Amino acid sequence: MEKLVPKEPRGLVVVITGHGKGKTTTALGLAVRACGHGMRICIIQFMKGDLYSGERDGVKKMDCAIEMHATGKGFCGIQGNPYPYREHRQNAQDAAALAREKMASEDYDLIILDEVNNALHLKLVDLEQILSLIREKPPLVHLVLTGRDAHPAVIELADTVSEVVEIKHAYRKGIEPQPGIDY
Amino acid sequence: MEKLVPKEPRGLVVVITGHGKGKTTTALGLAVRACGHGMRICIIQFMKGDLYSGERDGVKKMDCAIEMHATGKGFCGIQGNPYPYREHRQNAQDAAALAREKMASEDYDLIILDEVNNALHLKLVDLEQILSLIREKPPLVHLVLTGRDAHPAVIELADTVSEVVEIKHAYRKGIEPQPGIDY
Numbered sequence: 230m231e232k233l234v235p236k237e238p239r240g241l242v243v244v245i246t247g248h249g250k251g252k253t254t255t256a257l258g259l260a261v262r263a264c265g266h267g268m269r270i271c272i273i274q275f276m277k278g279d280l281y282s283g284e285r286d287g288v289k290k291m292d293c294a295i296e297m298h299a300t301g302k303g304f305c306g307i308q309g310n311p312y313p314y315r316e317h318r319q320n321a322q323d324a325a326a327l328a329r330e331k332m333a334s335e336d337y338d339l340i341i342l343d344e345v346n347n348a349l350h351l352k353l354v355d356l357e358q359i360l361s362l363i364r365e366k367p368p369l370v371h372l373v374l375t376g377r378d379a380h381p382a383v384i385e386l387a388d389t390v391s392e393v394v395e396i397k398h399a400y401r402k403g404i405e406p407q408p409g410i411d412y
Numbered sequence: 413m414e415k416l417v418p419k420e421p422r423g424l425v426v427v428i429t430g431h432g433k434g435k436t437t438t439a440l441g442l443a444v445r446a447c448g449h450g451m452r453i454c455i456i457q458f459m460k461g462d463l464y465s466g467e468r469d470g471v472k473k474m475d476c477a478i479e480m481h482a483t484g485k486g487f488c489g490i491q492g493n494p495y496p497y498r499e500h501r502q503n504a505q506d507a508a509a510l511a512r513e514k515m516a517s518e519d520y521d522l523i524i525l526d527e528v529n530n531a532l533h534l535k536l537v538d539l540e541q542i543l544s545l546i547r548e549k550p551p552l553v554h555l556v557l558t559g560r561d562a563h564p565a566v567i568e569l570a571d572t573v574s575e576v577v578e579i580k581h582a583y584r585k586g587i588e589p590q591p592g593i594d595y
Contacts, residue, residue, distance in 0.1 A: 232464040233595060235588040243433075243593060249574035251428060251438040258440030263592035264473055265466030281415040283448030290447055290475040339592055371593050388582035389593070391432035396573035404571060405418040409446035409522055410426060410554050412416055 240338075240370040242363055242386060246346055246379035247393035250411075253277075255391070256341045256375050257284050263371070264293040268338035271331045275324045275353070275376070276301035276317075276344040282412040300324040301344065321353035328362055332370065339371045346376030346383065356380060363387075423521075423553040425546055425569060429529055429562035430576035433594075436460075438574070439524045439558050440467050446554070447476040451521035454514045458507045458536070458559070459484035459500075459527040465595040483507040484527065504536035511545060515553065522554045529559030529566065539563060546570075 243259070245252045260270050270293065279302055288297045300320045302312045328342055342362075348354050359374075363386045366372050374383060384390050399407075406412055426442070428435045443453050453476065462485055471480045483503045485495045511525055525545075531537050542557075546569045549555050557566060567573050582590075589595055 230462060230464050233589055233591075235590055237588065239587065239590060241582055241587070241590055241593050244579075245434060246579075247577070250426075250572055251434070251441070251574045251576070254441030254445065255434040255437045256441065257444040258434075258437030258442075258467075259593060261440040261444060261470035261474070262437065262466035262595070263470070265468060265470030266591045268592050279413060281413050283445035284441075285448060287444035287446070287448030287474075287476075291444070291470075292473040292475060293470075371590070384579065387580060388585065388587060389433055390579035390581075391434045392577040392579050393434070394430070394575040394577055396427075396429075396567065396575050397570060398573075399424055399571035402571065404422065404424070405420065406416055407418055407422060407424055407554070408416075408449045409451050410424050410442060410572070412445070 238369060240366060240368055240372065241388045242366065243373045244379050244384055244387040244390040245373065245375045245393065246377055248377050249393035249395035250398060251393045252375040253343050256343055256373050259339065259373055260295060260341065263339040264291050264295065269294040269336060270339045271337040272297040272341040272343060273324050273328050274299045274301055274343045275321050275348040277303065279303045283409060298327060300327065318353045321348040325354050325358050332362065332366060335367055337370065341373045344376040345374050346379040349380055350378040356382060359383060360386065421552060423549060423551055423555065424571045425549065426556045427562050427567055427570040427573040428556065428558045428576065429560055431560050432576035432578035433581060434576045435558040436526050439526055439556050442522065442556055443478060443524065446522040447474050447478060452477040452519060453522045454520040455480040455524040455526060456507050456511050457482045457484055457526045458504050458531040462486045466592060481510060483510065501536045504531040508537050508541050515545065515549060518550055520553065524556045527559040528557050529562040531559065532563055533561040539565060542566060543569065
């Protein structure tokens with residue numbers, strides 16, 4: 230089996246955005262791929278945290294250097310979310326500080342900022358904070374930013390950007406979220 | 413932490429299509445999520461197989477009931493691919509037979525048919541083969557079909573469909589494929 234080796238190894242900036250299902254999921258898949266290469270992985274979740282999702286335990290079952298930090302408190306602005314804006318903002322700010330610290334440590338080959346695009350869109354973090362994170366990325370570190378409504382300036386700095394578009398979603402047929410797929 | 417439990421558990425049919433990066437990756441992420449729920453996972457790759465990608469080892473490092481079968485021989489029709497059509501067709505037919513067998517066994521909670529949409533588009537498998545696979549799915553099994561150019565009849569039968577659209581890709585700037593992201 231042929232194994233590619235880049236002549237010029239470099240860390241990429243990858244943005245996964247859009248309103249369809251599969252952004253966090255894509256980031257988890259990148260973690261599996263990186264794990265296969267023996268890379269060290271750090272996942273920082275900017276907005277989730279109070280609803281169980283299978284990836285919390287799935288990541289623990291991966292035999293590689295992977296850590297996941299859930300700083301958020303659910304989705305800000307979604308009906309029924311009980312936390313005030315300032316609490317979401319503080320959590321996202323903590324996540325941004327953690328991201329900066331982890332990136333500077335050079336202890337990781339892949340850093341995933343999950344839902345950071347929505348955090349920015351909702352002004353829980355500031356554009357300049359995220360742009361400077363991207364600009365200060367060590368050259369060999371892969372940085373992945375997920376979440377809907379990615380900012381054009383973030384897209385501009387990225388190497389690879391995918392938009393996940395919803396064609397259909399089970400919940401529109403009244404199907405409840407199902408474990409293993411939706412959470 | 414709140415844990416959802418569906419009143420009506422059901423297996424979903426999920427299609428991940430489009431020309432952007434992140435379809436197989438999404439499927440791998442779903443495997444992580446399912447792994448966290450203790451589900452049993454089977455991944456059948458319809459078209460890959462002769463180029464190393466990190467997920468081969470990444471999946472082996474997941475401490476759960478997961479198996480991956482690579483039946484394909486690279487991408488049919490892509491410049492430089494040395495295999496004749498009939499060999500691609502035979503491989504995809506083997507993959508379809510394996511998928512049918514695995515699904516009938518009821519030994520799995522999540523079955524991923526990776527790149528099956530392209531296999532269908534390239535006539536390596538037939539539409540009726542894939543539609544009957546979907547129709548005969550046991551009610552609680554999740555079935556995920558990835559690959560570009562998903563057939564409208566497959567989309568029609570699916571519960572959740574995402575299209576991954578390319579906004580940017582590093583290779584268009586002349587950046588080589590990088591381990592951990594591209595393979």
